[in-house]
Amino acid sequence: MLQLKSFKPGGIHPPQQKLSAGAAITWGAVPKQLLIPVQQHIGKPCKVLVNKGDAVKRGDLLAESTGFISSNVHAPLDGKVQKIMRFPLLGGQVRDVIQLTCNDAGTPYREIVEKDYNDQPVDIDALDASEIRKKIAAAGIVGMGGAGFPTHVKLTPPDGKKIDTLLINGAECEPYITADHRLMLEYSREIIQGTRLLQRLFDGVPVFIGIEDNKPDALRAMDEAAKEADMIDVVPLKTQYPQGGEKQLIKAILGREVPSKGLPMDVGVVVQNVATVLAIRNAVYFDRPLTERVVTVSGNLVGQPGNIVLPIGTPVSTVMEQFDIDPARVRLFISGGPMMGRTSYSFESPVSKTTSALLFFDETAVVKREENPCIRCGNCINACPMGLAVARLTEMIIANGIDPAAKEAVLDCIECGSCSYVCPADRRLVHWMRLGKNIIRREN
């Protein structure tokens, strides 16, 4: 029996609940309106370029990046700018959104999108690396795995940082989410095309595509698609959370450990998620900005869990209509997965570039949890993929006395949620770690 690759230390095995794994990607109708968040990335805020009443075309730039670590926002559909207003996003934060009424409401979205693509072969080798980077930056691509870090920045390591390996992240270790899984099945060829583009950026370095072994069909499809390509290998990974964490993926596949406070590039690696790679391919091949993404719609209130392509800015309520979800029955609504996702309070909030899933649950999923005293069982420490003494650190944070040596450790937390998941005392450990990070950052 082949020993599957995995990370060390820590990790947990939550029930996978990949209910929508067998559901092919669908396309809905064009919604009546979009609420396009002006900022969907980590970094400097964008400058809005449109005004109330403006008519915009699909692909038009709506908000412009204002620095290197910033990212453009484009119009997913033809329409008219109704207004620019403050609105709650899926994370709960209230930010500027551009309200757009769509001209083609009701028509199949797929027809509109497919007009932008053709099968004409593109000569990758004719493209220059800086041209590729420019196109990626222009397309407003951010990490679609959830972090939302501007992709062109990640692809432009500073001088002196030599990249020798590229990793494509198809682990998708969060329970319920299957968006990347379906992409790898249905768009394997396109993802490999994108991968080859990235490979070109780094002078043909070897590429490893990491996929958890709970997706054997995706492993096969990607393997098949990668056959022709040079130095692109598909690596089956053990199904273990958080296998898709950037540092964990590097450890699992390459055995390298990103130093504390460091970045993947410190060990010569760049990691990109499969959905991001597909967006990169579309941007470089067809000059398509990132204006739609695949979102998993699942949870015990969803009769037929699925994966749907949604234009960025689609209000959740529109999706709920399409999936026949009764808002009155929803008691728990999560954007993202159950481990790292966020609960949200407004069904009018829009889908953004980083929304991988919308999960709807009824009251059976709602567990009222009271924090009990820590009994120092050590489960959190054993589960922590960063090897942190979570029980001790959270104690210090709660007592507001984080000793200097512990500060680095707190900042290393990736907020994966493994500690809270295994805590028998139901302590909100991730919450306390986040608080600790904020306290430390404010001090600095």
Next chain:
Amino acid sequence: MEVNRLLLMDSSPLGRDGDSTKKIMYTVILTLLPALTVSVWMFGWNAVRVLALTSIFTVAVEALIARFVSYRIDFMDGSALLTGILLAMNVPANAPWWMLLVGALVAVVIGKQVFGGLGQNMFNPALVARVFLLISFPVEMTSWPLPGAVDGTTGATPLGLLKTEGLGALAGTHLTDLALGQVGGSLGEVSALALLLGALVLFYKKYITWEIPVTFIGTVFVIAAVFNGINPQTYAGPLFHIFTGGVFLGALYMATDMVTSPLTFKGKLLFGFGCGFFTMLIRLFGSFPEGVSFAILLMNAVVPLLDKYFPDKRFGMVKNG
């Protein structure tokens, strides 16, 4: 904008694996059943009496305290009951009821609640009570009923005999008697193998790990072997030392108490070593015949230091680049 007030808002993660403090406590209690069965078999109804009284006393004391403190105490979470049962295993079967009540009061009040309750105590509550009783009522705490003695005959433990009479007095004691519990002692001292049987479940459930029990018992074994090797006429052998007294109860159930043992790998190794070392120091050179309780309490006191100065290696503690 409509806000659904019935939506649950919480920070991630939204799921839990379903383990709970209660589950852990009651599982530990269940794993003590083999050892308790042996105790009852050895000491008869007297063992049942002691067990029932300490259990009722500790839970009742905790319930009483719960009425007077500002923080929330769930006196049925199993922790008080576990303390009660462990206390029972640390006293002789003929202990009078008032001594058990004093023990329960000391365990719950001084051992646990004055520190702030569950999870906050530095010392193992049952051991605090045992040592308190041992010092306060030395006669009652050292006249051990002999197993199967229907007439209430009492005697010393093998370790007691060793201390007062020397190795010669133990000539008739077989090693299998020690392992299976055919000797005088407290409820929990009498069967090493039954304790091990229960502890196997704890290992399987990962409620305890190997570090503390192995280093504890291993250290006792090695020190005993060294002295026995130097002078077999004066010092008992290593097997005698690990199977008598509270070594198994201490190493498997008392030293591994989550609240009062270290969190880190090296911390656990040192903790287990310290427990074994002080146990043997007291047994060989101290005035008490048995040193397990004192050794564990001593090591309990240094747990915060062990956690602080012997941390586990974090991810990413490598040279940059």
